[in-house]
Amino acid sequence: MLRAVSHYRLFPKALGQLVAAQGVRELHLALTQGFWRTQSWGQPPLGAPAGAELWVWFQDSVPDVDKAWKELSNVLSGIFCASLNFIDSTNTRVVPAALMPAVNPLSAHPGTDHRLLRYAVLPREVVCTENLTPWKKLLPCGSKAGLAVLLKAERLFHSSYHSQAVHVRPICRDASCLAVSWELRQTLTVVFDSFTSGQGKKDWSLFKMFSRTLTDACPLASESKVYVDISPKNKEKELLEVTPTPTSVHEAVVQGDKRTYAVYDLLSPSLFNSSRSLNVQLKWKRPQDKELSTPVLHAQRYVSGYGLQTGEISTLIHNTHPYRAFPVILLETVPWYLRLYVHTLTIITKGKENKPSYIHYQPAQDRKRPHLLEMLIQLPANSVTKVTIQFERALLKWTEYTPDPNHGFYVSPSVLSALVPSVIATKDVDVEESPLFASLFPSSDGSSYFVRLYTEPLLVNLPTPDFSMPYNVICLTCTVVAVCYGSFYNLLTRTFHVEEPSRGGLAKRLANVIRKLRGVPPL
Amino acid sequence: MAAPLVLVVLVAVTVRAALYRSSLAAFIAERVEVASPLNAWKRVVEGLALLDLGVSPYSGAIFHETPLIIYLFHFLIEYAELVFMITDVLTAVALYLAIQDYNKVVFKKQKLLIELDKYAPDVAELIRTPMEMHYIPLKVALFYLLNPYTVMSCVAKSTCAINNTVIAFFILATIKGSAFLSAVFLALATYQSLYPITLFAPALLYLLQRQFIPIKPKSKSFWLYTMQYAALYLCSLVVIICLSFFLLNSWDFIPSVYGFILSVPDLTPNIGLFWYFFAEMFEHFSLFFVCVFQINVFFYTIPLAVKLKEHPVFFMFVQLAIISIFKSYPTVGDVALYMAFLPVWSHLYRFLRNIFILSCVLIVCSLLFPVLWHLWIYAGSANSNFYYAITLTFNIGQARKQSALVPQQNRRAAWGRQGPHGFHARFPCSVQFLRKVHRL
Numbered sequence: 001m002l003r004a005v006s007h008y009r010l011f012p013k014a015l016g017q018l019v020a021a022q023g024v025r026e027l028h029l030a031l032t033q034g035f036w037r038t039q040s041w042g043q044p045p046l047g048a049p050a051g052a053e054l055w056v057w058f059q060d061s062v063p064d065v066d067k068a069w070k071e072l073s074n075v076l077s078g079i080f081c082a083s084l085n086f087i088d089s090t091n092t093r094v095v096p097a098a099l100m101p102a103v104n105p106l107s108a109h110p111g112t113d114h115r116l117l118r119y120a121v122l123p124r125e126v127v128c129t130e131n132l133t134p135w136k137k138l139l140p141c142g143s144k145a146g147l148a149v150l151l152k153a154e155r156l157f158h159s160s161y162h163s164q165a166v167h168v169r170p171i172c173r174d175a176s177c178l179a180v181s182w183e184l185r186q187t188l189t190v191v192f193d194s195f196t197s198g199q200g201k202k203d204w205s206l207f208k209m210f211s212r213t214l215t216d217a218c219p220l221a222s223e224s225k226v227y228v229d230i231s232p233k234n235k236e237k238e239l240l241e242v243t244p245t246p247t248s249v250h251e252a253v254v255q256g257d258k259r260t261y262a263v264y265d266l267l268s269p270s271l272f273n274s275s276r277s278l279n280v281q282l283k284w285k286r287p288q289d290k291e292l293s294t295p296v297l298h299a300q301r302y303v304s305g306y307g308l309q310t311g312e313i314s315t316l317i318h319n320t321h322p323y324r325a326f327p328v329i330l331l332e333t334v335p336w337y338l339r340l341y342v343h344t345l346t347i348i349t350k351g352k353e354n355k356p357s358y359i360h361y362q363p364a365q366d367r368k369r370p371h372l373l374e375m376l377i378q379l380p381a382n383s384v385t386k387v388t389i390q391f392e393r394a395l396l397k398w399t400e401y402t403p404d405p406n407h408g409f410y411v412s413p414s415v416l417s418a419l420v421p422s423v424i425a426t427k428d429v430d431v432e433e434s435p436l437f438a439s440l441f442p443s444s445d446g447s448s449y450f451v452r453l454y455t456e457p458l459l460v461n462l463p464t465p466d467f468s469m470p471y472n473v474i475c476l477t478c479t480v481v482a483v484c485y486g487s488f489y490n491l492l493t494r495t496f497h498v499e500e501p502s503r504g505g506l507a508k509r510l511a512n513v514i515r516k517l518r519g520v521p522p523l
Numbered sequence: 524m525a526a527p528l529v530l531v532v533l534v535a536v537t538v539r540a541a542l543y544r545s546s547l548a549a550f551i552a553e554r555v556e557v558a559s560p561l562n563a564w565k566r567v568v569e570g571l572a573l574l575d576l577g578v579s580p581y582s583g584a585i586f587h588e589t590p591l592i593i594y595l596f597h598f599l600i601e602y603a604e605l606v607f608m609i610t611d612v613l614t615a616v617a618l619y620l621a622i623q624d625y626n627k628v629v630f631k632k633q634k635l636l637i638e639l640d641k642y643a644p645d646v647a648e649l650i651r652t653p654m655e656m657h658y659i660p661l662k663v664a665l666f667y668l669l670n671p672y673t674v675m676s677c678v679a680k681s682t683c684a685i686n687n688t689v690i691a692f693f694i695l696a697t698i699k700g701s702a703f704l705s706a707v708f709l710a711l712a713t714y715q716s717l718y719p720i721t722l723f724a725p726a727l728l729y730l731l732q733r734q735f736i737p738i739k740p741k742s743k744s745f746w747l748y749t750m751q752y753a754a755l756y757l758c759s760l761v762v763i764i765c766l767s768f769f770l771l772n773s774w775d776f777i778p779s780v781y782g783f784i785l786s787v788p789d790l791t792p793n794i795g796l797f798w799y800f801f802a803e804m805f806e807h808f809s810l811f812f813v814c815v816f817q818i819n820v821f822f823y824t825i826p827l828a829v830k831l832k833e834h835p836v837f838f839m840f841v842q843l844a845i846i847s848i849f850k851s852y853p854t855v856g857d858v859a860l861y862m863a864f865l866p867v868w869s870h871l872y873r874f875l876r877n878i879f880i881l882s883c884v885l886i887v888c889s890l891l892f893p894v895l896w897h898l899w900i901y902a903g904s905a906n907s908n909f910y911y912a913i914t915l916t917f918n919i920g921q922a923r924k925q926s927a928l929v930p931q932q933n934r935r936a937a938w939g940r941q942g943p944h945g946f947h948a949r950f951p952c953s954v955q956f957l958r959k960v961h962r963l
Contacts, residue, residue, distance in 0.1 A: 307901040309553070339585055341565065343572035361576055363583020366788050371583075395790045395907075398803050463900060465802045465907045473803040473911070477796050480915050480922075481819060484848065487926030492826045 005182050010220060012138040014079050015184060019168055022072045023062035025116070027168040029054050031082055033127040034161035034191070035456055038298035043255050046187055048163045049413035049454040052082055052125035058116045069118045081130040087120040091412070093333055093372050095119050121333070121412035123457035127162060129153040135164050138186060139218075146218030146266070147226070150210040151188065161191035205281035213277040217266035224266035228280060231259040243281045247271060255449055256296065256422030296321045296420045297328065297379075301413070301455035308393055308463040311338070315387040315414060315455060319379040321421060326448075327357065327378050328418040330387065334371040334411055336364035337394040338460060342373070344390035349383050366394075393462050401464060411458040419448040527661050528619060532612050535668035539611070542678045543604050552679040556892050559852035560789045561587050561716070564603070564680035567596055581775035587783045589715055590767035590776050592682060607677050610688045614860075615664040617691035621698045622660040622867055625836055628698075628733075630656065651870055659866050667863035671889075676856035683856030686715050690722070690860065694839065697726045700733050706755035714763045717784050718846045721821055724828045725842055727752055729835035738832055785817055787851045792910060794892065795853040796918055799911045820849040831929075840864045844925045848918055855889075858921070874931040881927065884920035888913050 005016030019027065030048035038044070054073060062068050069092065077084035094114055132153050136143045143151055156162060167185040194204050207213055217224035227250065228242055246262035247270065253259070264271060264280060271278060298318050305311035317328060334340055342361050347354045358376040362369075379385055402409075466473075512522040542548060551557060552564060560566065570586035570593060573579070580586040580593065599606050633651060667673055676684055693708035705726055712719035727749060728738065736744050767776055783789070790798045797816060804812060823845050831838040840861060847857035872878065891913050898905035 308903075309900050336584070341569050341585070342576065343568050359576060361573070361578055363573065363578065363585060365582075366584040395792060395798070395802055397790065397801065397806070399806055463907065465799065469908065470803040470805065473799055476915060477800040480796060480919055481816075481849075483919060484922035484926070485819070487922060488823060488826075488929075491926055491929045492830050 003180075010140045011182060011184055015138065015166070015168060016182070018072065018075050018079070019182070022068045022075075023059045024056055024072065024168065025059045025170065026057040027054075027072075028056070028165065029076060029080070029084075029167075030163060030165040031080065031125065031127045031131050032161075032163040033157070034159075034163075036161055036163075036191075036454070038295055038453060041191065043295045043297075043451055044189065044453075046163070046165065046189060047452045047454050048165060048189070049121055049123065049415070050457050051121060051123040051410070051412070052084060052127075053119075053121045054084060054087065055117065055119040058118070060116060062116070065116060065118065073120070080134050082125060082127075083122070086122055089369055090336060090367065091122065091333075091370060092118055092120045093370060095331060095372070095374070123410035123412045127164070128157065132156065132164065135166070135186065135188075138166070138184070140220045141218035145216060146221055146224055147214065148218070149214065150206065150212050152210060152212065155210050156188075156190055158192075159190045160193050161189065163187075163189040165189075201284070203281070203283045205279055207279050213279040214266065215277050216272065221267070226264040226266070226278075226280060227261040228264070228282065229259060230262050230282075231257070239285055241283045241285060243283075244271075244274070244278070253422070255451070256420065294320050297416070297418055297451055297453060299414075299416050299453055299455050301458065303411075303458050303460055305390075308461060310390060310392050311460065312344075312388055312390045313411070313458065317377070317379060317385045317387070317416065319381060319383055319385070321381055323381050324421040325378060325380045326418060326421055327376050328416050330373075330375050330377060331415040331417070332371070332373040332389075333414070334364070334373070334391065335409065336366055336368070336370055337396055337409065337462060338371075338391040338411065339364070339394060340371045340373070340389055340391045342389070345373075345388070347375075347377060347385060347387050349380060349385045354378065354385060367400075393460070395463050395465065398465050398467055398470060401462075401467070405464045405467075406461070408459040408461045411460060413454040413457050416451075416453040416455070418451050418453075420451045421448045528616070528664055531661065531665050531668055532615065535611065535615070535674075536608055538669070538674060539608050539677050540604075542674065548678050551675050554675070554679065554893065555792050555896065556794050556855050557675050557679040558681050559793045559854050560791050561784065561852045562682040562686070562854065562856075564682070567592065567682065568600075571596060571600065579771065579773065579775055581771075581773075581779040584789070587780055588682060589780055590770040591714070591763070592685070594770055603680055607680050607684050610684045611668060611673060611677050614684070614688045614691040615668045617688070617695040618667055618863055619660045619664040621691070621695040622663045624695075624698045625867070626656045626659060655870075659869070662866035662869075663863055666866055667859065670859045670862060672855035672859035672862070676854065676859060681854060681856055682715075683854050686712060687856060687860045689715065690719060690843070693719075693722070693726070697729050697839075698836070700730065702730055702752055703755055705730070706752060707759045710756055710759035710763055713760060714767075716850075717781055718820060718850050721824045721842050721846065722839060723753075723756065724824050725831075725835045725839035728828065728832055728838065732835060784851055785813075787813060787816075792896075792907070792914075793852055793854065794858075794914055794917055795848075795850065796914065797851050799907065799914070802907075816849070817851070820846060837868065837929075840868075841925060841929060844921065848921050848925075868928060871928060871931040875927050877923070877927060881920050881924045884916060885924070888917040888920060892917075 004020035005011055008016060018024070030053045032048040032050050032053070035050050036044045036047065054076065056069065056072060058065050058068060066089075070088075073084045073087040076082075094117060132151070136148060136151060139146075139148050141148065143149060165185075165187045167183075167187070169183055169185075170180045171183040173179040173181055192204070192209050194202055194208075214226075228246070230240060230242055230249075232239060242262050247265045247268050248263045250261045250263050251258070252261070264278065266278070296319065298320075299315060301313065301315045303311055303313055313332075313334070315330065315332075317330070319325070340363070342363075347356060354377065356375040356377045358374075360372070360374040362372040364371040373389070375387075377385060377387070508523055515522050542551070558564065566586050567588055570580035570588060573583070573586065574593065574597075596603070630651070630653060673684075689708055689712045693705055693712055696704035696708055709719060709722060709726060712722070730752065731738055731745065731748060734748065736742070736748055739745060764777075768774060787797050787801060790802045792798050800812070800816075801809065824842065827838055827841060831841070843857075843861040843864075847853050847861060850857065892910070895905060895909040895913055899907055899910055
């Protein structure tokens with residue numbers, strides 16, 4: 001039983017009260033604009049799917065998890081000005097295996113009761129200034145002092161990728177875990193396109209990126225550091241130059257690569273000696289041909305097929321490691337109105353069929369829950385695996401379409417989780433020494449690191465009824481039913497009886513003559 | 524008579540086998556007119572795949588077949604094409620034997636009425652001769668086997684064919700007079716698609732007629748026989764449902780099969796009236812109209828039973844047509860079953876007025892269905908209203924054809940008794956106006 005948050009000197013009150021009221025154990029909320037291009041940019045430091053993603057572990061003392069989930073998403077929607085209130089049972093899933101948080105010795109892990117876990121993604125969510133402002137307000141110094149002065153919206157959203165996240169979890173204060181504290185981690189991942197803004201050169205500076213410089217550290221902060229990646233490529237030195245001189249240089253093995261970081265400690269008095277502001281600049285001495293090495297694991301997903309009746313979702317997973325094979329967990333969530341046919345699921349690697357070691361499939365219930373497909377696939381070394389599954393598009397009721405139905409419906413990104421073998425062996429990072437850095441790049445085992453990737457969200461068109469016609473359709477169908485009913489009623493209540501034949505007038509006799517000629521019985 | 528039947532069967536089997544091997548098989552299997560969410564073959568395969576994965580096939584919203592079908596195809600999945608060809612052949616043979624027996628009964632009754640001098644003297648043209656009735660069973664088998672609707676249904680491997688076979692066996696058992704078998708087959712048909720429960724009334728009427736029990740509410744033997752038949756039927760139904768429970772050890776199939784048929788949650792387009800109506804329905808009235816539409820299927824039974832108690836087989840035919848027009852997920856396989864009976868009433872054709880127009884309506888609509896579907900779903904140049912309009916027209920055509928046939932049965936019967944002259948209809952209510960024969 002975790003105690004409620006009681007000190008609000010650093011921890012924001014809005015989140016603290018929320019966490020206590022809903023019995024939350026761990027909370028992760030990410031709002032992302034854009035898509036992380038793994039092939040060109042490498043592994044993301046912290047992956048997030050496009051749109052809004054929320055996953056929460058509740059404490060086992062919570063009586064009704066679904067009710068708590070609904071209230072939590074509504075309150076968060078208010079705090080972050082995001083439409084998280086659209087999270088309901090049709091896009092929430094309870095996921096068995098893929099969402100175990102990264103293994104971290106400091107995290108008091110809740111165990112494996114999956115009924116306490118809820119996960120939802122809203123791929124349609126747009127992130128903008130109104131979401132950044134409440135995020136900044138959660139910081140102890142706000143955006144007035146410290147590193148957060150750099151975060152001005154007009155520069156931050158002028159980027160290729162923008163992801164802001166909030167993570168709350170309990171942390172053991174010491175090795176015996178007798179005292180537990182709440183940890184709030186706020187992350188902001190932005191990819192600036194320096195080519196479009198930097199006159200074609202890859203040099204950057206804080207001023208060019210944020211149109212501001214750092215002036216001082218937040219008075220409430222016990223640590224305030226800037227890390228700049230100055231890893232030499234191919235062991236060449238003097239390829240780039242960083243100004244001003246960093247306070248220290250830190251080396252670590254991160255995501256399988258040995259990296260060197262220049263550290264600027266804002267709390268050290270020597271930093272602001274010469275000038276009142278800190279503008280970190282990086283200049284390249286020579287043009288570089290190859291940027292980053294291809295990441296070991298990356299994936300793409302797309303929809304194929306034509307017409308509005310059927311389609312096929314294909315996921316391509318690349319393993320570029322030269323000699324190591326490793327398994328990956330693929331979690332696909334597809335909304336209920338795309339009816340998946342699991343007998344059409346095929347996994348092909350290098351031209352041969354690849355049977356997954358484990359499949360968990362939970363079919364969708366119309367208007368209640370989405371499809372959940374989770375598989376453990378072995379990826380052989382240096383291969384591309386293609387996972388395809390066919391679906392059928394459903395016709396929805398006219399009120400279930402969004403106001404712009406021809407835009408299409410979003411399918412949330414699929415999640416790939418893997419323990420990727422690293423090319424270089426890592427040593428155990430001393431957590432006490434640099435807790436922030438370690439929490440960003442945790443590693444449990446020397447030989448592999450945990451990676452969570454998200455694929456693209458998909459946009460799928462559904463057949464639409466004519467929205468201008470509800471009254472007309474009701475009238476026409478009821479008319480047809482009434483015509484049928486009327487015909488049957490007519491003939492069921494009609495009897496036949498004999499009429500005395502009467503010789504009629506001249507017209508009748510003439511008509512009879514004509515009828516006799518035709519061969520039809522006379523009147 | 525066996526030789527021509529065998530020839531017809533061979534031709535039918537050849538046609539189906541040829542279509543199975545061609546590229547049209549995949550195209551036909553995707554057609555929504557032939558495969559509905561209730562009886563598509565793709566969904567049967569999906570259900571079996573889910574069972575292999577260890578998930579209950581009824582946990583999702585894809586599979587709506589009964590557990591007995593799962594059981595059947597679990598063993599016969601390799602021979603699926605053969606199974607469907609055999610079911611078609613069995614249906615045709617059952618209908619053939621049933622109509623053969625029925626013709627004998629009709630002829631005997633006619634002979635009796637002639638001897639009792641019940642017919643007017645100048646109705647010689649209306650008396651049916653053995654010669655004309657000789658080829659009717661073969662025509663029925665032909666109509667069923669070579670009907671394009673049946674062929675498409677078989678090539679698509681829609682389980683509607685299995686339902687048709689069970690109903691055909693039910694009709695055969697009823698006409699042969701075996702109450703037990705009739706009850707069992709009716710229970711199987713109801714178990715699979717719920718609507719054949721309305722065929723209980725015509726079957727009961729036929730069996731009562733065969734036993735020479737008069738249909739009077741005061742008669743004790745009438746109630747005794749009715750209770751017996753009802754008990755047989757209900758017991759078989761209960762046994763079959765309990766058997767299904769033991770096959771998969773859960774009652775999940777009841778909401779998935781019967782709940783699905785009655786509440787119509789899936790709005791996949793088909794040739795019926797439900798889908799677009801409920802796609803455009805205001806949410807508030809949805810339940811009300813679902814109830815109204817479902818009641819619409821069942822409530823023609825009692826009035827038709829009162830009106831057509833002398834002609835129970837005709838009543839059965841009309842009831843089959845009503846089911847296939849008004850059911851929640853109709854397909855052309857259902858239409859094919861009642862169309863197979865049309866040769867039996869060929870003596871009524873001289874009385875039908877609009878037969879040409881109605882046949883044209885049905886043929887043109889059948890041809891327009893795939894065209895407008897393509898325009899809506901693939902070409903994007905039409906919208907759902909076009910397909911919906913053809914659905915409406917098709918159903919009106921079917922209903923008018925049915926309602927054209929029914930009064931002719933009565934009129935012919937009355938004509939036979941009273942002669943062809945001066946003959947008009949009278950409504951039992953206040954307004955009595957005379958109509959001429961040719962306008963009726």
